[in-house]
Amino acid sequence: MISFLRGTVAHVGLSTAVIDLNGAGMSVQATPQTLSKLRTGEEGKLFTSLIVREDSLTLFGFANDDEREVFDVLLSVSGVGPRLALAVLAVHDPEAIRVAAHTEDSKTFTKVPGIGPKVAGRIVLELAGKLVPHGTSAPLGAPAASAEELWKPQVVAAMTSLGWSEKDASGSIDKALADAPDLAGEGNVAEILRTTLRWLGQDGARAGNRVGSRG
DSSP: OOOEEEEEEEEEOSSEEEEEETTEEEEEEOOHHHHTTOOTTSEEEEEEEEEEETTEEEEEEESSHHHHHHHHHHTTSTTOOHHHHHHHHHHSOHHHHHHHHHTTOHHHHHTSTTOOHHHHHHHHHHTTTTOOOOOOOOOTTSOOOOHHHHHHHHHHHHHHHTTOOHHHHHHHHHHHTTTOHHHHHHTOHHHHHHHHHHHHHHHHHHHHHHHHHHO
């Protein structure tokens, strides 16, 4: 298995890059975000996953090992091929994908071109237990972080990937958990995200009712 490539970037295209490895050019398919970090003529490194087919060998490249891990897990879903898995990573970062899979949020996956409700539902069903949000550990000797410092950045990241600004996401989380201090203390990222999204839906309905009553 080719785990990574490091060499001079010979070419960067819309969907591929060519890495010069001592005179041998290796073509790698990657997301626009990954490709944007490469500079022609400079050294570049990509973590890679080799997909073997009867008539082809295709390398897919990633900015870090976490992206590659999520890509490989997405390939375990029936009906999801490497190009569709790469498209998911082009729209959502790995942590947002982990949160969506862990909370069974199929709507996150329908934002990816080529994925409809049926495929999105299958993705969250088959990814159950395979992708979970990463925790955060404090460095040795550092003061212990509060529960909120550990889970809140993960929930905010998930919400910003769904379209909210960091400020709105943080404020909504605080309001949603105002009456649920125990949930905040437990730090269950998936449950906190579900509670916040549920609160946003209810708050939107209340806002709509207020507007309707004024009309």
